Every structure is written in C-alpha cells, then in structure tokens.
Amino acid sequence: MRSWNRAAAFVLAAALPFGCAGRAGLEITLEGEDDVSVPPIDTGPPPAAARADKLDLLLVVDNSRNLDAAQGLLVETLPYLLDRLTRPACVNGFGTIVSETASPEEPCPVGVRDFAPVRDIHIGVISTSIGGHGADICSPASTTFDPSANDRARLLTRAASGGAVPTWENKGFLAWDPGQASDPPGDADLGALGAKLAEVVGGVGTKGCGFEAQLESIYRFLVDPEPYLDMTLEGNKAVPSGVDDVLLQQRADFLRPDSVVAVLLLTDEDDCSTRDGGQYFAVNQGTGTDGKPFRMPPARSACASNPNDPCCASCAQPTQVSCLGTEVDPACTKLPTAIEDPLNLRCFDQKRRFGIDFLYPTSRYVDGFTRDVIPNRAGELVKNPLFESGRPRELVFFAGILGVPWQDIAVDPKALATGLLPATELDWSLLLGDPETGEPPADPLMRPSIDPREGIHPRTGIPLAPPSASALENPINGHERTTTARDDLQYACIFPLRVPKECTGQADCECAGTDVTTNPVCQAPDGSYGATQRFARAVPATRPLAVMKELGTQAVVASICAEKVSSPVQPTFAYKPAADALLRTIRRRLEPGG
Numbered sequence: 001m002r003s004w005n006r007a008a009a010f011v012l013a014a015a016l017p018f019g020c021a022g023r024a025g026l027e028i029t030l031e032g033e034d035d036v037s038v039p040p041i042d043t044g045p046p047p048a049a050a051r052a053d054k055l056d057l058l059l060v061v062d063n064s065r066n067l068d069a070a071q072g073l074l075v076e077t078l079p080y081l082l083d084r085l086t087r088p089a090c091v092n093g094f095g096t097i098v099s100e101t102a103s104p105e106e107p108c109p110v111g112v113r114d115f116a117p118v119r120d121i122h123i124g125v126i127s128t129s130i131g132g133h134g135a136d137i138c139s140p141a142s143t144t145f146d147p148s149a150n151d152r153a154r155l156l157t158r159a160a161s162g163g164a165v166p167t168w169e170n171k172g173f174l175a176w177d178p179g180q181a182s183d184p185p186g187d188a189d190l191g192a193l194g195a196k197l198a199e200v201v202g203g204v205g206t207k208g209c210g211f212e213a214q215l216e217s218i219y220r221f222l223v224d225p226e227p228y229l230d231m232t233l234e235g236n237k238a239v240p241s242g243v244d245d246v247l248l249q250q251r252a253d254f255l256r257p258d259s260v261v262a263v264l265l266l267t268d269e270d271d272c273s274t275r276d277g278g279q280y281f282a283v284n285q286g287t288g289t290d291g292k293p294f295r296m297p298p299a300r301s302a303c304a305s306n307p308n309d310p311c312c313a314s315c316a317q318p319t320q321v322s323c324l325g326t327e328v329d330p331a332c333t334k335l336p337t338a339i340e341d342p343l344n345l346r347c348f349d350q351k352r353r354f355g356i357d358f359l360y361p362t363s364r365y366v367d368g369f370t371r372d373v374i375p376n377r378a379g380e381l382v383k384n385p386l387f388e389s390g391r392p393r394e395l396v397f398f399a400g401i402l403g404v405p406w407q408d409i410a411v412d413p414k415a416l417a418t419g420l421l422p423a424t425e426l427d428w429s430l431l432l433g434d435p436e437t438g439e440p441p442a443d444p445l446m447r448p449s450i451d452p453r454e455g456i457h458p459r460t461g462i463p464l465a466p467p468s469a470s471a472l473e474n475p476i477n478g479h480e481r482t483t484t485a486r487d488d489l490q491y492a493c494i495f496p497l498r499v500p501k502e503c504t505g506q507a508d509c510e511c512a513g514t515d516v517t518t519n520p521v522c523q524a525p526d527g528s529y530g531a532t533q534r535f536a537r538a539v540p541a542t543r544p545l546a547v548m549k550e551l552g553t554q555a556v557v558a559s560i561c562a563e564k565v566s567s568p569v570q571p572t573f574a575y576k577p578a579a580d581a582l583l584r585t586i587r588r589r590l591e592p593g594g
C-alpha cells in the first residue's frame with residue numbers, strides 16, 4: 001500500500017555561519033505530519049463501454065517570455081483540431097485514413113467514420129502562471145509585476161486584440177453546439193468558434209511568471225478540492241487562506257460528469273510547481289529583507305555525489321549527528337554567488353544544489369489524473385472532483401507539446417509524417433533514463449545540463465555539436481552553447497521562426513543581451529551571431545514526461561519543436577502531429593462512427 005506524505009519536514013536555522021538567514025529573514029520550521037494511506041490504483045482492464053459523446057478540452061498555455069512563436073503555431077493548429085473533431089475522417093479497419101467528406105453529415109465514400117462527429121464541446125484556456133507561492137517574484141511585491149504572472153489557474157478570456165472574448169453564458173469557456181441543444185445555445189459556426197479561441201489563446205500573452213507551474217495549474221483547476229484564494233506571509237511562513245470560489249464555479253460549469261476530458265499543455269520549459277505553505281516559497285524569492293538579492297543556502301557536500309544520501313541536506317538545516325564530521329562542511333562556509341544561484345535556474349536540480357526538493361512530487365499529478373480520492377489541504381482524503389460524478393479514469397487524457405525532440409517520439413525518427421508513437425510504445429529510457437538508479441536519459445539532448453553535453457543521438461546517429469559548431473551542425477538543437485552567466489539550460493531542440501525577430505532594445509528576447517555568442521537561436525546561416533533571433537528553443541520537459549510515463553494510455557507526448565512552420569497544408573505543419581496523436585488516443589473513448 002502506498003502512502004501519501006503530507007509534508008516534507010525541513011528546518012532552516014536562523015543563524016548560519018555565512019549569515020544566510022539574516023540575509024533573507026528566513027527562519028523555517030516545517031513539522032512532519034502523519035502519513036495518510038491512499039488506496040492503490042485498480043489496474044484491471046477498463047470497461048469496454050466507457051465512451052462519451054461530449055468533450056471538455058482544457059488548453060494550458062505557457063505564458064512566459066518568448067512563447068509567442070509557439071503560441072502562434074498553436075493558434076494555427078486549433079482549426080485543424082476542431083475540424084477533425086467535428087468532421088472526423090473516414091478510416092479502414094486498421095484506422096488508416098482512406099477518405100474525407102465535405103461535411104459530417106455526408107456518408108463516407110470509402111471506410112467508416114473514425115468516430116462520431118463531436119457535437120458538444122467545452123473549450124477552456126488557462127495559463128501556467130499561478131504567482132510566487134508567497135515569494136516576491138511573480139507577486140505585486142515585484143517591481144516588474146504583471147497581472148498575468150498570477151492567473152490563479154482560472155479560465156482566461158482576455159483577447160489578443162484587447163478587451164475580453166465573449167464566452168458561453170459568460171462562464172469563461174467556449175461551447176460548440178451545432179444542434180443548438182444547450183440552454184442558452186452555444187456556437188454553431190465553427191469558423192466563429194475558432195476565431196474566438198484564437199483570440200483567447202493569443203491573449204494569454206508572454207508576460208507571465210518565469211517559474212512556470214504547468215502541472216500545478218492543471219491540478220488546481222481540475223482537481224484541487226480547496227484551491228486557496230490568497231497566500232500571505234506570517235512569521236516568515238507562507239500560509240494559504242480562503243477558497244477560490246470563482247475557480248470552483250468555473251470548474252463546475254466547465255466539467256460535465258459524462259464527458260471525455262482532454263488536457264493539452266503547450267510549454268518550452270520544465271515544470272516548476274513549488275509546494276505551497278511553510279517556506280517552500282523561499283526558492284522563488286528574489287530579494288532579502290535587507291534589500292539585497294536573496295541567495296539560496298547551498299547544499300551540504302554529500303549532495304554533490306548523491307542527492308539521495310541521508311546526509312544530503314541544506315546547509316541551513318540541522319544535521320544528523322552521524323553526518324557531522326570533525327570539521328565544518330566546506331560547502332557551508334559561504335553563500336552562493338549570482339553565477340552559482342541564478343534566479344532562472346532555481347527549479348533545476350534542487351536537491352543536489354540546495355539539499356531540499358521544493359517542488360511537489362510528480363506522483364501528486366499522477367494521482368490527480370487517476371485516483372478516486374486525494375488529500376485536501378488538511379491532508380484528509382476526499383473525493384477527486386474529476387471522478388466524484390462516476391467518470392471512469394480512462395476518459396481523462398493528458399497531452400503535452402513539450403521540450404522533446406520529435407525524433408525521439410516519432411514512428412520513424414527521420415520522418416515526422418509517419419506520426420507520433422503512442423505513449424505506451426515510447427522508449428522512456430531515451431527521455432527519462434532511470435530516476436531510481438540515477439541513469440541519465442539515453443538521448444543526451446534530454447539530459448538537463450548547464451554545461452555543454454556530448455554524445456550521439458541514439459535514434460538518428462547524429463552527434464551533438466560543440467558550442468563552436470557552425471549553424472545547425474546538429475539539426476535537432478543546432479549545437480551546444482556556453483552561457484557566461486550560467487543561467488540557462490542546454491536545449492533539447494530548436495525550431496525556426498517564420499519571421500526572424502529583432503531583439504535590439506527588447507529585454508524579453510533570447511538574443512537581446514551580450515551573451516549570444518554560441519547560442520544557436522541567434523546564429524545566422526553564415527555562422528555569425530547577432531541580435532536577431534532566428535529560432536525558438538525548448539529545454540527538456542522532465543517532470544511532465546514523468547507524469548505521462550505513469551499515465552500510459554491516458555498520455556500523449558508531442559514536441560514543441562515544429563518540423564514545418566510554413567505551408568499549412570503539410571501534414572507536419574505546426575502542431576498537426578500533436579493533434580493527430582491526441583485524436584488517435586481519445587478516439588476509442590468517443591462514440592463510434594458509422
């Protein structure tokens with residue numbers, strides 16, 4: 001029987017040899033709590049009759065800097081996805097498309113409908129920004145705060161052109177209703193529906209929180225029994241208070257008890273879902289109480305060789321007597337510098353660097369997608385809102401357009417047109433390695449790293465290229481790079497911008513600073529570097545992928561690095577491969593065609 005650990009225990013001392021606690025005013029005490037037993041997942045075969053004629057589609061869009069290109073490609077893909085849902089293709093007995101019709105009412109000239117046209121769809125959009133969890137970054141305490149840094153996981157209606165997009169009965173989501181069966185009726189014009197959806201996705205923007213909480217945003221909107229309304233600091237501890245009744249009402253209106261639920265996430269970063277409460281917020285803190293930049297207390301020496309070592313802890317934590325040596329741990333004699341603790345990498349390799357994992361475990365999100373009961377804020381087991389109406393878990397799907405080379409997940413690594421592999425057929429050792437043993441991903445491009453990596457891409461045989469390489473020497477990620485500030489990770493993949501972006505004078509642009517040499521997204525075909533950004537990039541999406549691996553048949557893995565960014569009629573344009581993979585995955589749970 002598995003146990004749910006309601007809170008990880010750690011204590012950061014108020015007095016450190018290097019004055020860390022004084023620098024940030026941190027005096028942290030998180031008491032451990034009793035474990036709560038959670039019933040095991042029933043792994044029996046799903047019932048054959050678990051089908052639905054309704055679809056609740058939740059789009060989760062990363063709204064941090066430099067996502068404009070990917071958001072634009074998503075906008076251009078959505079009409080294709082809506083068309084395929086409402087006018088399914090005609091397939092043969094192997095599921096291969098053999099013909100199409102001009103309207104969903106026309107009979108297939110060859111084959112049968114892949115599934116019945118979906119005539120009842122709810123479509124909602126949320127962002128990946130849910131604030132700083134009590135820290136100053138991504139909160140009104142920040143001098144650069146933008147309201148979109150805390151969208152609270154609520155449904156978004158802001159329009160790309162300004163103002164708000166009208167939604168069904170002003171409930172925050174769009175409703176496809178060609179038969180005008182709803183009261184009041186929803187949209188019956190697919191073009192008009194698509195135009196409104198494009199406005200909403202475009203309005204998500206790129207000024208959100210850089211600590212992207214992709215997984216927690218999804219959890220909060222769909223699953224959290226008591227999403228908090230406010231987070232306040234009391235005695236240097238973050239305390240959640242109140243219940244977000246607006247979100248709960250949106251959830252109740254959006255989710256139907258008898259629908260297929262599909263979540264589609266778009267992001268170019270790994271997940272940074274910081275735990276709420278106590279002083280977990282410290283990892284998102286930018287400024288100390290003295291007005292100087294806050295630096296995280298470093299990890300003890302044991303963490304460098306083995307983050308799972310019992311003696312691996314923060315230098316600000318009390319240490320087990322058995323872990324104490326005769327001398328002061330040299331790792332604990334000074335605060336990290338800006339290069340050793342850049343804000344942009346606070347969510348990277350936390351246990352090794354800080355001795356504490358400040359993020360929620362990915363099991364929280366696997367449980368949210370699969371378990372009938374989950375812990376509430378007090379740690380008590382309650383019904384999972386996704387399943388309390390009796391919805392079978394096989395009607396819930398999680399798809400991600402993520403930082404992963406499409407060559408790792410395509411049927412043929414040399415031709416994306418062959419389609420994407422189902423999650424159950426992926427070689428997960430390529431993407432994740434073995435976290436239990438510490439074995440890194442077999443694909444070196446999927447190894448999160450600040451320093452340049454070496455190796456050969458296993459599925460294509462193409463070696464990784466050094467920072468000194470020519471333009472696109474490695475066609476997947478260009479080449480490795482050297483970051484003087486050591487404040488970014490190596491890329492899993494890159495993809496061309498349709499129109500190069502001039503970064504001069506634009507702070508939120510990949511090629512705006514002085515540290516552009518060796519950055520492949522800033523490299524011209526002749527090998528020179530400048531302030532013109534020619535590609536978009538993505539880093540390994542380790543945490544979302546870990547959730548998808550556990551979900552198996554409920555998961556869809558796609559790449560944010562599009563193969564084609566022009567020629568919309570091409571089968572691999574934008575995120576058509578992701579749409580196709582999602583359709584192939586959910587088709588077995590939609591009403592059958594004829």
